[in-house]
Amino acid sequence: MKLTKTVILKLTSRDKELDRTVSKYTKGMNYVSGVVYKNNKPISVNKLQKMTYKHLRNRIGLKSQMSCNIVRQVCGTYKSLMAKVRKKKAEWQMITYKPNNITYSFRRDFTINKDWVSMTTLKGRRRYPIANYEYVKRYFDGAWKYSASKLVLHRDKSYYFHLCIEKDIQEPDTAPTTDIIGVDVGINYIAVASTTDRKNVFFSGGEAKNIRNIYSKQRKRLQSKGTRSAKRMLKHLTMREKRFMTATNHVVSKGVVEFAKTHRIPIIGMENLSGIRETTKVRKERRYQHNSWAFRQLRGFIEYKAKEQGIRVVYVNPRYTSQACSRCGHVEKANRNGLRFSCKACGYELNADLNGARNIGYKTRDFRQDLESQGCLSATHTETEKSEFQATSSNPSGFSSGS
Template identity: 35%
Template sequence: MHQFNAACNFVADRAFELRTANKIELQKVVYYPIREQFNLSAQMAVRAISKTCEAYKRDKSIKPTFDPDGSVVYDQRLMSWKGLDLVSLLTLEGRIKVPVVICEYHEPRLNRIRGQADLIFERGEFYLCVVVEVPESPKIEPIGVIGVDLGIKNIAVDSTGEEFSGDGIENVRSKIDNLKADLQSCGTDSAKRHLKKLSGREARFRRDVNHCISKKMVAKAKDTSSVIALEDLQGIREGMTVSKAQRRKQHSWGFYQLRQFVEYKAAIAGVPVVYIDPAYTSQECSVCHHISRSNRPTRDQFACVCCGFSGPADTVAARNIAARVGCQPAHRGPIFCGAASPQYWRASCPPIHWRVVDL
């Protein structure tokens, strides 16, 4: 592992010097030096070059660096399975057979192993992260839409009114942050050991919550034969300005991770997922479609100043997201208040049961 990552750093130096992330061009320059200096096999040298190029492609203005305990990439030439409890791995001294411990949940999936695997070292244990193919279910014939509004106070609210509150989540995160701050200010050996135990706890907590939320969303969509409509939040943080005290709360939750979890769970279940422009969904009335900031007297409450309709703000936004699925290709911009606005909206965006959507 140390030799492999040292080779990656060597390749990164040459890639940054030559300003190229082309694997073929770099291999011509570094292949033989890697073999000689780091005693790597031919295929392991190729994997080191590939790993470095993938990292350098992300941002060519920065030279990537690799930790000595960074992951080692194994493909089918470097690794072979000898049953469900034994794997053969290539090392500097040749191949070794290593016993593998697999939990009952993952054991039935190992007959579908495909592609490469990553060997990682974490907290004194080696883990082999393998890729498996999971067959996708046939796509359902949707008869409805479940819109999902994402936020901070409520992580997610769907158009049926179900809320996934963020209050308890924020309490846990604040508790972890305060404990970390106290331990860092203490600085004793015991505090440092405690900090090491806390490492990654918030990330694991976030991942677990996003898994639970996405699982419930997909299950509900499948049971009701519905499409899941999510907001396209790409780049939304670039235009967001908040106070320094609110930055951690506004920017640290993994909405993109939640989106990824929904995507792959929906693909397995055969549930279609679509994305819509979130502009003005929180200011628009789901009944008369009047758009105004005055429709939100408070963060939690929606009250239309035009028709008088009121309700939970996040649920109204989720219903607007669901309603836009059928009309998104025809009309993307907002319809502002005016005499002809509701009629124009209904003409250009038919009700949900009239929609014709290419999913």
């Protein structure tokens, strides 16, 4: 299985040469684009190379490798345009490129380490220092391969190197197992994880809940004002909250995956919330969080970090995960009483988020057994991730009894 990622690195210094190279490169792109446009249909890479190489090299003064990259890039863009034209989703048109990026091939025109990136400019190779963030260092440990990457001029007028990296990782273990972690992304706790043999971990996310409430109140106040300065403040507030939640989500997702890794658990189950509004009535206090990007982001982070460790993520139907008893399977709205879960049938009591996490764990196990019985376990990673478990057993909640 291949894991790919784009790491964005800020160049801490720049020079005129970089601007000049980007500008000429774009000139080349637009020249080649004009040639294809006039042809009224895409041209093959080889043919286009022959048609434009001399002009790119001698007239515009681009390096040989750059000229090749330009042709390949423009070819690709027109091919996808043509595909849209055939589906009547676009018209044949001239594609114009803005002077804000260059595509580089690894080794042929860039090399990189944690301190600098060396790139081809019109005056040959030059080295530019990159901001040395702590988290970036691990991408230079020798385990990652670098592929075609981009130098991009961002809106802040700084250059960033968009380094594309990949590595082969171990396929998730598909031996029969009941070792599963159910993760509930909750209200009281940002996340609760519970293993099949009932080891639990709660992630409160520190001050996250309080801070989000404060932000939410401030936002309401500003929204009702509606003045221009209130709008500006609102934007500022939103950005700050986003940064805060992203940082929290990184910490929580890392914790969940480390928990799985420590207990050598190969599967994490989470709720599939994409179709939630159609399939279930979400409790009012949960709606905000379910619809919010922060919770989607958290699930995304968990999925990504799990994949990095060769841990599989399975999404299950969220129906009744908060109302069903994780011991006896009894479903009743009144089972859930705020922070506590207290079963009206068997009297079982526990933290409501933990009850949810356990239910998700059971569903994940059922889902897995379903796959096994259908002989689908060879299904690729992505297919498994996309499929959604629907409760089909005679038990209306779709749960097996807990123990």
